[in-house]
Amino acid sequence: MAYVWLELLPVLLGAAAVPVYPILVLLLLQSKGGLGKALAFVGGVVTMRLAQGLVFGSVFATAGDNPERSGVVVAVLLLMLGIFLLTTAVRKWRKVEDPDAPPPAWMSGISQLTPLKAFGLGALFVTIAVKQWVFTLSALSIIHNAYLSQTASVSTYLLYTAATQLLGVIPIIVFAIAPTQSAKPLQAALSWLERNNNTIVMLVSFIFGLWFTYKGVMGLLG
Numbered sequence: 001m002a003y004v005w006l007e008l009l010p011v012l013l014g015a016a017a018v019p020v021y022p023i024l025v026l027l028l029l030q031s032k033g034g035l036g037k038a039l040a041f042v043g044g045v046v047t048m049r050l051a052q053g054l055v056f057g058s059v060f061a062t063a064g065d066n067p068e069r070s071g072v073v074v075a076v077l078l079l080m081l082g083i084f085l086l087t088t089a090v091r092k093w094r095k096v097e098d099p100d101a102p103p104p105a106w107m108s109g110i111s112q113l114t115p116l117k118a119f120g121l122g123a124l125f126v127t128i129a130v131k132q133w134v135f136t137l138s139a140l141s142i143i144h145n146a147y148l149s150q151t152a153s154v155s156t157y158l159l160y161t162a163a164t165q166l167l168g169v170i171p172i173i174v175f176a177i178a179p180t181q182s183a184k185p186l187q188a189a190l191s192w193l194e195r196n197n198n199t200i201v202m203l204v205s206f207i208f209g210l211w212f213t214y215k216g217v218m219g220l221l222g
Contacts, residue, residue: 001156004146008139008160010215014085014208015135016164019197021045024110024125025168026190028118029175031111038175040115042168044122049161052126052136057157060144071219074141079216081134085209088131092202138212 028038113121126132139160143153171189174182193200 007142017204022167037118040119041122044119048123048126075219077138078212082213085205089205
């Protein structure tokens with residue numbers, strides 16, 4: 001099981017290290033009834049990730065257990081992910097808008113969302129983000145290629161999904177425990193993320209893009 005997590009760790013970190021996700025959570029927390037809205041938003045994200053896991057996990061399961069073919073699928077997905085991330089890094093460096101970033105209208109009207117709409121926003125956030133689809137497919141491919149039992153495969157994907165939510169869940173927990181005391185630190189975190197969003201995305205995309213491209217190429221050559 002340990003080797004599976006060694007393979008999953010870069011995918012997990014890449015999927016989690018998306019500044020816009022905690023930014024949206026922090027913006028929701030600042031609105032009226034923010035705790036419920038933020039929980040609903042995270043719930044929408046988790047629901048969509050679980051739906052992706054259910055659908056594509058079933059596809060991988062019915063595709064057969066050909067080790068050579070499975071290895072090629074994983075390598076191709078990692079290579080695609082690497083190319084996506086390197087492209088994102090170049091776009092950020094050239095200050096071109098990220099196609100996976102939420103439209104400005106979403107950001108400006110987020111405080112007016114109801115919990116139900118926040119849930120829908122979370123689901124839509126995952127649905128329209130191309131890189132998140134490739135992250136999910138890569139994770140599922142790695143899990144499938146490990147030939148774990150069905151219980152172990154499901155448990156691993158559930159843990160993977162939970163771990164990708166940490167940057168959104170931690171502010172919610174802090175706010176729920178101490179809403180008044182956490183107001184200033186959370187506002188400072190939001191300001192820092194908004195100020196450094198482009199730099200963070202560029203660096204994370206470049207580092208993980210190189211890694212996934214290398215893993216994909218070596219997988220195809222090996």
